[in-house]
Amino acid sequence: MFSNSQDSLDSPADLLTTLHRAYAAAGHLAAMKGGDRSRALQIMAEVLKDQQDDILEANTLDLEASREMAVPDLVLEWLKLTPERIEAVVKILQRLSELADPTQQMLTIPYSLSHSQSYCQLMPLGVIALVYEAFPELGAIAAGLCIRTGNSIVLRGSSEASNSNQAIASTLKLALQEAGLPTDALGWIPTDQGDSIRELVTQDAYVNLVIPYGRVSLVNQVIRQATVPVLKTAIGNCYLYWSPSGSLDLARSMILDSHQSEPDPVNAIEKVLISTHHDPNTLQALWRSLREKGFHLRGDAGLVAEFPDLVLTEDDEWPRPYLDNTIAFRSVSGLEEAIALMNRYSSGHADCLVTESYQESHQFALHINSATTYINASPRFYRNPKQGSPIALGMSNQKGHRRGLITLETLTTLKYVVQGSG
Numbered sequence: 001m002f003s004n005s006q007d008s009l010d011s012p013a014d015l016l017t018t019l020h021r022a023y024a025a026a027g028h029l030a031a032m033k034g035g036d037r038s039r040a041l042q043i044m045a046e047v048l049k050d051q052q053d054d055i056l057e058a059n060t061l062d063l064e065a066s067r068e069m070a071v072p073d074l075v076l077e078w079l080k081l082t083p084e085r086i087e088a089v090v091k092i093l094q095r096l097s098e099l100a101d102p103t104q105q106m107l108t109i110p111y112s113l114s115h116s117q118s119y120c121q122l123m124p125l126g127v128i129a130l131v132y133e134a135f136p137e138l139g140a141i142a143a144g145l146c147i148r149t150g151n152s153i154v155l156r157g158s159s160e161a162s163n164s165n166q167a168i169a170s171t172l173k174l175a176l177q178e179a180g181l182p183t184d185a186l187g188w189i190p191t192d193q194g195d196s197i198r199e200l201v202t203q204d205a206y207v208n209l210v211i212p213y214g215r216v217s218l219v220n221q222v223i224r225q226a227t228v229p230v231l232k233t234a235i236g237n238c239y240l241y242w243s244p245s246g247s248l249d250l251a252r253s254m255i256l257d258s259h260q261s262e263p264d265p266v267n268a269i270e271k272v273l274i275s276t277h278h279d280p281n282t283l284q285a286l287w288r289s290l291r292e293k294g295f296h297l298r299g300d301a302g303l304v305a306e307f308p309d310l311v312l313t314e315d316d317e318w319p320r321p322y323l324d325n326t327i328a329f330r331s332v333s334g335l336e337e338a339i340a341l342m343n344r345y346s347s348g349h350a351d352c353l354v355t356e357s358y359q360e361s362h363q364f365a366l367h368i369n370s371a372t373t374y375i376n377a378s379p380r381f382y383r384n385p386k387q388g389s390p391i392a393l394g395m396s397n398q399k400g401h402r403r404g405l406i407t408l409e410t411l412t413t414l415k416y417v418v419q420g421s422g
Contacts, residue, residue, distance in 0.1 A: 019206035021184035022127045026152040029185050030124045034101025037147050040179035041097035045090045047175040052086050058167035066160045078134035078263050089137045092384045093144045102408045103150050116420040122412040124150035126208035131156045133214025136164035149411045154187040201226035232398040234347040235266050236321030241273045241338035246354030257378040266381035266395050267350040270322050272329050273338040298328040318345040335360050343369040349397035350379045371404040
């Protein structure tokens with residue numbers, strides 16, 4: 001039997017103790033019935049809502065300290081909690097509690113041995129570590145996804161959100177205790193424990209997957225240091241090619257809608273490639289409407305020479321996300337050059353096309369090297385989309401372990417079962 005010790009609720013242990021406890025708890029969690037984990041998710045949602053005022057008070061302390069330290073506005077926006085953002089997390093946890101246990105899924109496999117039956121079963125990974133920048137609510141969402149899939153989770157947030165992260169972790173541990181689940185299935189590592197990121201992402205004996213979430217610098221730091229498998233994530237720097245056959249209204253709506261997710265517009269279109277055959281008046285119409293919405297527009301040297309009201313884009317900006325209301329435009333000869341530039345410079349998690357040509361649509365879908373492609377459709381990211389669509393923590397742009405939306409299935413692995421007749 002597992003135990004819910006009081007010291008694991010009151011204060012964080014050292015990193016190795018936290019990981020050891022999480023590893024042990026993962027075994028208990030994976031063996032529990034899906035209904036028990038569903039009930040725990042319901043209680044997590046209820047307790048998070050009940051403790052909202054305390055969490056918001058802790059978040060206020062973080063915001064005040066961060067403003068005094070001149071933390072960038074981008075991170076302040078990521079850091080800020082509101083009743084609406086907490087309610088969004090509550091709804092995600094409630095919805096997760098209603099989903100079928102993913103570890104009960106059985107999949108057919110394309111081969112079989114003679115005189116035997118073969119199948120695949122989804123199973124938990126074990127211990128998942130989330131290293132994240134600001135975004136205090138992300139810890140609660142990740143915890144919900146992990147509990148649903150039978151994984152333990154260890155949270156290592158940033159110093160800017162230390163009070164918020166502690167308040168949320170303590171609240172969710174109380175919920176796990178009330179539900180009869182091992183409280184050590186949720187570990188929290190404070191930022192004052194030395195070089196805790198490096199130590200965390202090199203603990204192969206305990207950690208099965210690390211998910212870094214934040215700016216490129218944080219993600220790259222984890223990738224450089226980790227010996228544990230890393231699920232690479234990306235935010236921003238999505239590309240759009242606007243074909244001459246594509247609608248102005250559709251291009252405008254896709255750009256605007258892609259920036260609407262909060263607090264992190266993951267799939268925001270920040271670079272737009274346009275054909276040299278576009279009508280200048282049509283371009284001016286798009287730029288005028290974007291400026292009216294508060295966007296800052298940049299362009300390559302050729303466009304700036306023709307349209308001096310654009311700000312010149314430097315070469316190092318094409319592979320770099322802006323993560324704000326800035327959009328850069330670049331002129332290309334056609335779809336083939338647009339695809340080549342996207343494959344070279346975009347973040348590789350969501351790239352888009354506006355066209356009325358079936359041939360262009362087919363060519364784009366076939367040759368673009370991104371996790372997801374959007375053709376005449378907004379790439380806007382939703383963590384808690386409408387019923388029927390998966391709940392997602394973020395977007396992965398790697399080609400290794402699970403690419404695209406980070407969903408429940410992303411946090412599982414496969415077990416092959418071969419049952420013979422003896």
